[in-house]
């Protein structure tokens with residue numbers, strides 16, 4: 118067992134900490150739930166490598182295969198095919214649709230059942246994709262995986278927050294994003310290994326998702342339901358028993374009272390006005406705008422253009438298929454390590470500084486990559502090996518800054534800025550915005566690269582300048598601010614957002 122923690126009246130914030138230990142059970146449940154992130158990451162990382170494999174193209178996209186190997190073909194347009202992009206993006210469209218239903222399932226049937234359902238969809242989708250004999254089967258498989266992602270991404274972060282003792286909640290939350298990056302890296306390594314296995318390599322790649330899916334399925338049979346979800350669904354005694362178990366003590370009166378009170382208040386407010394309706398109130402606008410904008414901007418950094426299509430991009434730069442996959446593995450490794458940096462720095466130097474530093478670093482890298490491509494990638498010529506290598510290094514510079522900023526903070530900030538009564542409803546807008554714009558980038562990137570060529574990187578560069586200006590002027594710093602004091606200590610004090618809070622009553626409504 119790790120250290121215990123006890124009730125301590127924090128004079129400044131008025132917050133209490135509760136008795137209990139950080140039990141092994143919490144860690145085990147947390148690690149199993151974070152497997153949802155692993156599945157999400159694996160699905161993100163696997164499609165780019167698979168679409169660069171000749172055996173896969175011959176089987177499902179023969180015209181793209183023919184174009185790719187046509188000597189005179191324009192380098193930028195080799196992979197521009199709407200159906201090929203649909204293979205990648207269908208998953209996110211399904212996840213976007215599913216995430217609305219998932220928030221309802223999560224409330225009515227609990228977080229554990231929602232994750233179990235996700236694992237069943239993951240297993241079905243993996244089977245369909247790995248065994249696909251035609252395009253329809255492949256797409257249906259991707260849709261099943263997408264429903265799994267929609268369910269998993271709604272339930273897992275919520276689950277992690279609810280079982281974690283307050284003082285390690287941030288660390289457990291970033292465990293989810295860390296798992297996403299590990300999933301992406303594992304997928305890239307699998308792609309690298311299977312790309313030399315002919316003709317079945319792509320099937321092994323897609324089938325590899327069965328590993329984390331099975332862990333999640335078996336794990337979700339043994340993990341607990343969260344005390345909050347049990348109480349929310351009227352099972353008060355079971356909720357208390359579960360709280361005692363995960364805290365490793367019978368002295369949970371204080372925490373249990375707070376959970377019960379929060380559930381009662383939320384239920385009362387829900388009777389008066391549904392959370393989604395409450396989100397339309399004027400005072401809900403600041404956190405809602407921030408939640409949506411953080412996710413939209415996260416995608417307009419261009420990160421998923423790299424995560425999905427790095428192997429395709431590196432082939433455009435003239436690398437052989439295998440070297441492209443290896444380069445993608447390198448960027449995936451940088452992504453994982455840099456996410457660890459975020460865990461260490463986020464509560465020390467704050468959110469705004471990380472985001473702003475990353476904007477500068479990403480801008481320099483994007484403009485440099487765009488410049489290299491503009492000067493050195495001609496319609497049918499590839500740049501020299503040296504320039505191609507420089508591109509890989511620049512992409513790593515870019516990915517590292519994303520991974521310690523917009524990656525984890527795109528989830529963290531929306532999860533900490535809503536008041537309790539709109540927190541889950543508001544957060545579902547963050548999840549669905551992420552899915553929508555992941556879909557948009559997945560569907561549009563190859564076409565954009567074909568039509569905009571090197572300017573695609575300048576386009577993302579312009580987006581990054583806008584993002585930097587937004588952070589500078591409109592994003593408040595939330596480091597160290599207690600989660601239930603955001604209205605008074607953050608929103609009401611902000612030069613712009615304070616106008617959304619007309620009088621003291623608004624603050625009370627928001628701090629219930």
Ligand SMILES: OC[C@H]1O[C@](O)(CO)[C@@H](O)[C@@H]1O
Pocket residue numbers: 161294297298301415420421424452524527555
């Ligand atoms: O690590 C990069 C990945 O992380 C995410 O932001 C999800 O949290 C994805 O959109 C992206 O592919």
